[in-house]
Amino acid sequence: MRNFDLAPLYRATVGFDRIADMMDRVLTQEVAQPGYPPYNIEKTDESAYRISLAVAGFTEDELTVEVREQALIVSASKAPEDDGKVYLHRGIATRAFERRFALADHVRVTGALHENGMLHIDLVREIPEALKPRRIAIEGTRGGNVKTVEAKTEDA
Incomplete structure (x- = not known):
């Protein structure tokens, strides 16, 4: 049986309670899950x-x-x-x-x-539209040139 103390994770992070709870739940289910x-x-x-x-x-x-x-x-x-059935096995x-x-x-x-x-x-x-990658327009200061750069995000 493995015991992990997640208290340092709770102390060192803000807003990640759900991840710590999920890890705790998975570790306890490992033993209890039929x-x-x-x-x-x-x-x-x-x-x-x-x-x-x-x-x-x-x-x-x-x-x-x-x-x-x-x-x-x-x-x-x-x-x-x-139903009155008698099972041998x-x-x-x-x-x-x-x-x-x-x-x-x-x-x-x-x-x-x-x-x-x-x-x-x-x-x-x-994935909601707000979380999908999108292009951000970059405006130039000289000559009105406009460049576009694709914003890349990692897919979880």
Whole structure:
């Protein structure tokens, strides 16, 4: 088990509380996060992602997908079955779960699809116009020459 003291980060930075909280949350989830249900995260485009969860045994009505406080929360609960079946082996787990995914700034959920025992959640990162690179005009003092220089920013 690893313990990191993030107090120096809190003391030396202003306005980065969210980053420190996220690091703290990731470090604590490393131990506490269960492996059920299994999932994949894939990058489907330059700014698009897909989370796929294996949710065999659940119907659309038993699954919940919501975004709350910059987190994607996927949960499921199944009503207790009293159908009189006797299982010799029950390998398909249909126990209740809640899985959380921290979302970066400007990432939004565009849709969810449940098919063949898989729940696919599509996300897209939309950078606001104010944060996109833009050209800045440079005016000359002699002869009215105007130069343009492209402002470059790193894409996070």
